[in-house]
Amino acid sequence: MRINNLAPEGVDLFVKQEAFNLLGSVKDRIALGIIETAERNGILRLGQTVIEATSGKTGISLALVCAQKGYPLVIVMAESFSLERRKLLRFMGARVVLTLAADKGSGMLAKAVELAREHGWFLCRQFDNPANSDTHALTTAEEILADFGPGGLDYWVSGVGTGGTVKGVASVLKACSPATRIIGCEPKNAHLLASALTQAMRPDGVPAASHRVFAPHPMQGRRPDFIPQLAADALSEGLIDEIEPIAGKDAILWSRRLAADEGIFCGTSGGATFAGAIVVAHRVPKGSRILAMLPDTGERYLSTPPFADISEEMSADEHAISVSTPGHRFNGAARVAITPPQREVPAKDVEALNSLVIDPAAPVVMLGLEWCEFSWSVPRFLTGAGIPFRTIDLDGRDCRADRKGQKLRWTLRQMVGFATLPQVFLNGCQFGGATETLAAFEAGEVADSRAARVAKSAMSYLPKWVHPQRPAA
Numbered sequence: 029m030r031i032n033n034l035a036p037e038g039v040d041l042f043v044k045q046e047a048f049n050l051l052g053s054v055k056d057r058i059a060l061g062i063i064e065t066a067e068r069n070g071i072l073r074l075g076q077t078v079i080e081a082t083s084g085k086t087g088i089s090l091a092l093v094c095a096q097k098g099y100p101l102v103i104v105m106a107e108s109f110s111l112e113r114r115k116l117l118r119f120m121g122a123r124v125v126l127t128l129a130a131d132k133g134s135g136m137l138a139k140a141v142e143l144a145r146e147h148g149w150f151l152c153r154q155f156d157n158p159a160n161s162d163t164h165a166l167t168t169a170e171e172i173l174a175d176f177g178p179g180g181l182d183y184w185v186s187g188v189g190t191g192g193t194v195k196g197v198a199s200v201l202k203a204c205s206p207a208t209r210i211i212g213c214e215p216k217n218a219h220l221l222a223s224a225l226t227q228a229m230r231p232d233g234v235p236a237a238s239h240r241v242f243a244p245h246p247m248q249g250r251r252p253d254f255i256p257q258l259a260a261d262a263l264s265e266g267l268i269d270e271i272e273p274i275a276g277k278d279a280i281l282w283s284r285r286l287a288a289d290e291g292i293f294c295g296t297s298g299g300a301t302f303a304g305a306i307v308v309a310h311r312v313p314k315g316s317r318i319l320a321m322l323p324d325t326g327e328r329y330l331s332t333p334p335f336a337d338i339s340e341e342m343s344a345d346e347h348a349i350s351v352s353t354p355g356h357r358f359n360g361a362a363r364v365a366i367t368p369p370q371r372e373v374p375a376k377d378v379e380a381l382n383s384l385v386i387d388p389a390a391p392v393v394m395l396g397l398e399w400c401e402f403s404w405s406v407p408r409f410l411t412g413a414g415i416p417f418r419t420i421d422l423d424g425r426d427c428r429a430d431r432k433g434q435k436l437r438w439t440l441r442q443m444v445g446f447a448t449l450p451q452v453f454l455n456g457c458q459f460g461g462a463t464e465t466l467a468a469f470e471a472g473e474v475a476d477s478r479a480a481r482v483a484k485s486a487m488s489y490l491p492k493w494v495h496p497q498r499p500a501a
Contacts, residue, residue, distance in 0.1 A: 033289045034306070038314035041305060043322045044172070045292065051092045053324035054168075058192055059089035061163030062152050063097065072150045077102060080152040081140035083133070083252075084113030085324055090152065091120035102149065104140040106132065108401065111331045111492050132242075133252025134235040141232055155190050156233055156257035164196025172197065172319065178205045183312065185211040185272075185305040186321040187297055188221060189252075191259025193321065198267035209269045212262075213304035216273035217399070217423070218242050220255050221263055227255035272304040276399055279303055280334045283326065295329040298322035331492045336404060377439040384420055384436070386456035392417040395440060396450030398424050401491040402462040403450045409466060409489040422449065466490060 035041035046054035066072035077100040080090055087103035094101040101122040105113070108129035117124050125143070127136045137155070144151035154160050172181065184201060188194050198210045214221055220239045228236035235254035242253040262268055276296075283299025286292040294302075298321075305320035312318070329335065342350065351357050385393045392410060396403030398421040410417045420427070427433030441447050444458045451458060452465040454474070459465055468474050470486035 029292065031290060034285060036306075036309050039309045039312060040315075040317045041309055042317070042319045043286075043292065043298075043302065043305075044168075044319060045294070045322050047294065047322065047325035049089075051089050052327070053085045053089060054193060054321070055085040055089040055323075056092065057089075057167055058154060058160045058163050059086060059093045061166075062154065062157055062159045063090070063093050063099070065159035065162075066150060072099075075099070077147065077149040078152065079104065079140055079144050079149045080154060081105070081133070081137040082154065083109050084117070084328065086152075086154050087122065087124075088113065088116050088120070091117055091122045095121060099150075102143065104136045104143065106136050108491070110329055112328050116328075132238055134238055134254050137252075137254075138234045141234055153233065154192065155252075160190060160192030161196035161199070161258055161261075164193050165200050166196075168193065169197040169200035173200070173204055176205075176317065176319070179207055180317065181205060181208045181319055182316040183209050183211055183305075183308050183318040184321075185213065185301055185308060185318060187301045187304075187323065188212045188214050188259050188262070188268075188271075189297070189323075190256045191262050193323075195258050195262040195265075195267060198262060199265075202267060210267060211270050211272055211304060211308055212268040213272045213274050213301050215279075215300070216275045218253075219271075219273050221259060221268075222271045222273065227260065229254075229257075233257070272307055274300040274303045282306065283334055286322075287326065292322070293326040294322045295324050295326050296332070296334055298324065298326075299334075336408060373439055373442045377435070378443070381436060381439050381443065382456065385453040385458075387418055390416045390418040391455050393453045393456075394419045394450050395422055395436070395453075397421060400449065405462045405489045405491065406450065406452055406465055409469065409486050413469075463487075463490065 029043050029045050031041040031043060049056035063072065063078070072078070075098065078090060078094055079102040080087060081104045082090075084105060087101075087105065090103070091101055093099075102125060103117050103122050104125045104127060106129050107126045114124050114126075125139065127139050131138075140151060143149065172184070181201075184197065186194050186197065194210070194212055201208045201210065212221065218241065220227070220241060223239075223241045225239065225241065227239055230236050238253040239255060279296045279300035281299070282303040283294055283296055286294055286299065286302060301320050301322065305318055309316075309318055326334070384395070387393055392406075392415060394403070394406055394417065396406075396419060403419070403421075407417060407419055422433035422437055424433070427436065437447075437449070440451060444451060448461055450462055452461070453459060459468070466486040466489060
């Protein structure tokens with residue numbers, strides 16, 4: 029698909045929209061490839077249960093293939109991935125086993141390996157299975173060559189998740205169209221490939237620990253907390269010419285721009301890749317031809333950050349349109365607890381913390397993390413209520429110099445006795461985390477009439493994957 033409105037003048041920019049696959053993502057390719065390769069090799073038996081660890085897209089595609097072929101399917105995914113994916117999987121007959129968000133991608137992979145070993149199930153192993161990259165070499169790469177021909181494409185831009193797309197396509201392009209430069213995109217705050225730090229792995233293929241430079245980011249499916257073997261192979265084999273770091277806010281921005289200005293609906297992973305393509309497009313010679321991969325549709329992301337500020341209710345402008353004519357109008361309505369210090373903290377550290385949390389212009393100050401869903405919950409509620417607030421991201425750019433953010437986290441932990449973030453302060457007094465803060469507003473423990481402006485429950489602003497009660501271990 030040609031980009032008509034967002035491409036810089038003189039540059040031919042295209043996207044490969046993989047949402048046109050049957051289940052709406054690029055992963056339909058590898059799901060079929062992995063299952064049929066296993067069948068040919070005799071390692072997948074008729075009626076055997078298939079299991080995989082996935083953020084969702086691969087699982088949904090596996091549900092398609094397993095439904096057609098009659099294999100029971102179990103998907104293991106972290107609880108932080110979008111609700112749409114869970115529901116789609118269960119709707120298609122798969123069983124979904126959740127792991128804790130704190131255990132990240134390596135935790136869900138370890139659980140899948142454990143379950144496969146215990147029950148004799150077939151584990152797909154998308155992160156290191158050669159059938160993943162081989163499928164892209166046989167299908168995706170050949171389609172690109174058919175469209176552009178050898179030498180007809182100057183730059184190919186792709187995100188790097190499992191590494192299967194990059195390894196498979198790049199291996200063919202390097203052989204058949206050697207002038208095409210391969211650009212890999214990864215989250216700026218989780219630049220694992222660019223770090224040049226190797227990933228420690230256990231003998232069973234599970235990461236020994238999260239990669240040292242990993243940090244949470246909003247690009248679901250783009251970068252787990254480890255370097256998959258296929259991605260490491262693509263890098264070590266010289267298949268990636270450049271690695272472009274993409275900020276989370278840019279991934280969200282460009283996914284929205286694609287929808288609003290081009291009518292192309294993709295998720296944050298596609299937005300991240302397109303952001304990389306835009307960076308490339310602004311530095312290449314006139315007449316260059318660039319192709320960016322868009323791996324899926326935006327419908328998998330409706331409960332995630334890009335849609336967090338998309339209102340379900342009419343805006344003031346929309347309401348004004350409604351009442352501009354007389355018929356069929358819609359007239360719907362548009363605790364302070366100081367925790368004592370846990371141990372002695374140097375006065376200068378206390379002063380540094382107080383200088384941040386005591387702000388006469390903003391009665392509520394929140395110390396949080398840039399890409400933490402709990403850290404988005406309180407600001408969204410306060411914005412809806414019209415209550416002035418200030419947020420400080422302890423892992424943000426302003427707190428990175430001289431390890432300022434780490435020092436503040438240490439001071440905060442010593443003073444309030446909690447290591448968790450966010451921590452909310454009301455008029456300079458420590459109030460609690462996101463759950464405690466929203467619960468207090470909902471119960472009327474905070475004397476601020478503006479909270480009544482919010483039509484829905486304060487607790488509903490918590491991440492949608494949070495459940496009020498968890499089953500006992």
